[in-house]
Amino acid sequence: MNKLLQIHPNDNCLVALTDLQPGKYAYGEGLDLEVKETIPAKHRIALTDLPKGTILTHYGVSVGRTMSDVPSGTRLTTENLKHVADPSEIRQIDYQWQQPKVTPFRDRTFMGYHRADGKVGTANYWLFVPLVFCENRNLRVIEETLNTTLGYKKENDYIRFAKELLGEAQEENRTTSSRVFENIDGIRFLYHDGGCGGTRQDSETLLRLLAGYVHHPNVAGATVLSLGCQHAQIDWFKQVQKELYPNSEKPVIYLEQQQVKSEEQLIKKAISSTLEQLKEANKVSRKPAPLSKLVVGLECGGSDGFSGISANPAVGHASDMITTLGGSTILSEFPELNGVEQNLIDRCVDLKVAEKFVALQNAYANRAVAAGSGFDMNPSPGNIKDGLITDAIKSAGAAKKGGYAPVADVLDYTEPVTRAGLNLLCTPGNDVESTTGMAGSGANIMLFTTGLGTPTGNPVTPVIKIATNTKLAESMPDIIDVNAGGVISGEKTIEQLGEEILEEVIQVACGKQTKAMQLDQNDFILWKRGVSL
Structure with a gap:
């Protein structure tokens, strides 16, 4: 080579x-x-x-x-x-592209959870949602109780290690290895620091994001806890849900602490009412679904000088195959599209979509400049050390995750995916803020490329981690699912690796656990629409 x-x-x-x-x-x-x-x-x-x-x-x-x-x-x-980044402009759009060959995948299916609104989940979780950070403590009590009782929590290796150091005898894991509810993959808790004390816009953004999680295809239903006096009120949350997800029929339990006699009563009521709903949710089992029901988020984090050469183009090829099969993909991280805007503008399906992309990108860039920053400050010390020395170099490689498909739609933060094809979603480049946003917009699987190694996961959406190089894959096998290093060594082509990635997507959509899932890496951070790169 x-x-x-x-x-x-x-x-x-x-x-x-x-x-x-x-x-x-x-x-x-x-x-x-x-x-x-x-x-x-x-x-x-x-x-x-x-x-x-x-x-x-x-x-x-x-x-x-x-x-x-x-x-x-x-x-x-x-x-x-x-x-330096090339300037961009909206011009007449006449984009043509060559669709990839998808014959081996044309009739493939995955085993998913079918929802009443026509969406299909790749997992089946029950969600606990606090409308304000004041309820986080109650969530921790409920999490410990339900995960232990229902068989989702096991004694980890570190507990056993600590016991050995203390000279305690080895004990059998007392938590049952089998789940009480076979078809419920887990109980998830969305801890956050919002809902009150900030601006009304912050609370609205939080409610829109939480609505996306409650009505996510990987979620069977939700229990919502409110204190009662915060900005993010239950009635407001219901209005937001009706606006964004009018066709959803998810069971949602609402509990307000200031209307209950004690914290103990609130917690007991949350547990008892949730258990009743779990019995119903457990009746839904996995059934075959076409690959057109996939909504795949495309993310990169801890990027290196190989990201735009191996993993990102391979993910782009997988994205093109998914959209050719009728599915949807989401390319986010707008600061990491700086310098390649013209390519994306020219790929938009119409001028309205292009204009929305330009408006969102320019507004974001202007906010960064007004705050004394700029997209050019996006590369991290780790990026620079490993060869990504300007934002435009980083962006040109990062955009490869979007392949060559036309841009079907452009979404502002918290807007749900409604169109098949490649979607652009306005999020920061920050890994967790971005993945949190993609899941909130409906991604039921995420592909996450990394050159340096990052453990990022998500509470409701499986995250498949792809190493850009073999050294990383071998040094951090506990977080890496797929090794793209074969492209660098010349052992694999971009197309071959793209097909392997799509095969992995199908397996995970059928219930295979990713490394992030095995580690219970459930990262959730709200973007408050400030300057975050």
């Missing part, structure tokens, strides 16, 4: 696929470059002499401007390169 890669024929930089020492290396048939210094794997190298002020092109788009002369064969760094 070549040790250097030119991603696009117009690029004036290359990517080191392995650690390089000074010497001559091939990057294509009959093409080579004299590397003049030690270059770490994943980093970008000047293909030609780049005088100060030269625009660096990568993935075929502008990603930076040199701040000093950069000789060919030397590394591009934060010291000699600054972020």
Whole structure:
């Protein structure tokens, strides 16, 4: 295999696929470059002499401007390169694309939970929802009680380890290994710090997000706890649900603490009424569903210099196959679309969709600038250390998760997916804020690529973790589900890996547990619509 890669024929930089020492290396048939210094794997190298002020092109788009002369064969760094993004405009749309071959998957199904509104869940959870942070303590008591009683909680390895250190005899795990309710995958609790004390907009955003979780296809029903005096009132929550999900028929239990004589009575009532509903929810079992019922979120976090070369393009191919099969996918993280807006605008199905994308992206970018920040500040120290030295480089690779399908719809934060095809969802680049938002918009599976390793999961949506490189997959096997390193080594093509990812999606949709699920990694963070990159 070549040790250097030119991603696009117009690029004036290359990517080191392995650690390089000074010497001559091939990057294509009959093409080579004299590397003049030690270059770490994943980093970008000047293909030609780049005088100060030269625009660096990568993935075929502008990603930076040199701040000093950069000789060919030397590394591009934060010291000699600054972020630049191509401007974008709305223009006549006439997008054509070549759909991938999906014959092997055309008649495939997954075993899911069918809901009355026509959606299909890949899991079946009961949800506890606090309308205000004051109820978090009560949730913790209920969580301990129900998870232990119903067989969802087992003595973990760390408890056994601590007992051994204390010299205690090994005991059998007293929690039953079998669930009381066979068709209920778990009880989930959405802890948060909102509902009161902030702005009315904060409370409305929270209620819209919580509505998305209550009416999520992976949720059988919910128990809602309210204190009674907070901004986020029960009546307001009911109005939001009716507005966003008018066809949903989920059973929802509402309890208000200030209308009950004691905290003990509230907790007992929550437990008893929930158990009654669980008996009904347990009657629903998995049944075959077409792949068109998949709604797959596309996320990257802890990205590295290989993200846009291996895992993200493979996820993009899987996304294209899912949309070709009639399913929906969600590409979020608007700060990580900076610099590739024109490509996405040109792929929108009509001008109305394009205009909404531009309006949301510009408003978000302007808020960041007004706060003294900007999308160019998005890359984290870990991103930079592993080769993503400008936001445009990071964005050009991150957008690969969206494949080549037309953009069917653009959604603001908390808006539900209603159209098949590729959807753009306005969220921050922050991993958990983004995944929380995608689940709230209806993603019943999520694909999460990572080059550095991140344990992110979600309370109701299975998250499949895909390593961009083999070193990560081997060093963190407890959090990685799929290894994309074969693309870097030349053992697999993007298309082959994309098909493997879709196969994994089907298995998880049928009930296979992801590593994040095994670790009970149930991350939930509300985006309050402030500047979060």
